[in-house]
Amino acid sequence: MNESHRPASTGDELRQAAVHVAVTVAFGLLALLVAWASDDGMRTALVVAAPIVVLIGALGALWRTYRNWRAGGKWQTWQGASWLLLAVFIVFLFNTAPALMS
Numbered sequence: 001m002n003e004s005h006r007p008a009s010t011g012d013e014l015r016q017a018a019v020h021v022a023v024t025v026a027f028g029l030l031a032l033l034v035a036w037a038s039d040d041g042m043r044t045a046l047v048v049a050a051p052i053v054v055l056i057g058a059l060g061a062l063w064r065t066y067r068n069w070r071a072g073g074k075w076q077t078w079q080g081a082s083w084l085l086l087a088v089f090i091v092f093l094f095n096t097a098p099a100l101m102s
Helices: 015-037 040-071 076-101
Strands: none
Touching: 015 040, 015 076, 040 076
């Protein structure tokens, strides 16, 4: 790729990725907290929604990874955020499974 076509690095990719991870995990935890305070039907829906929220955040981070890679930018930061969110998704999934089985 020609150097003149490289995207300008703003230097805040790490900050953007950290905010993305923090907001995604916060929404997942918020769904679990609201589920804890809800009735049976709403509780089940929110317990199912919490891991899905984190999975959607991980897929969004993977999309940013791909876009930065295609543009020749710094994609490694977003790949790290993606892996972290996928690990958090697995933790959420295994922690909410017992609530769904009961």
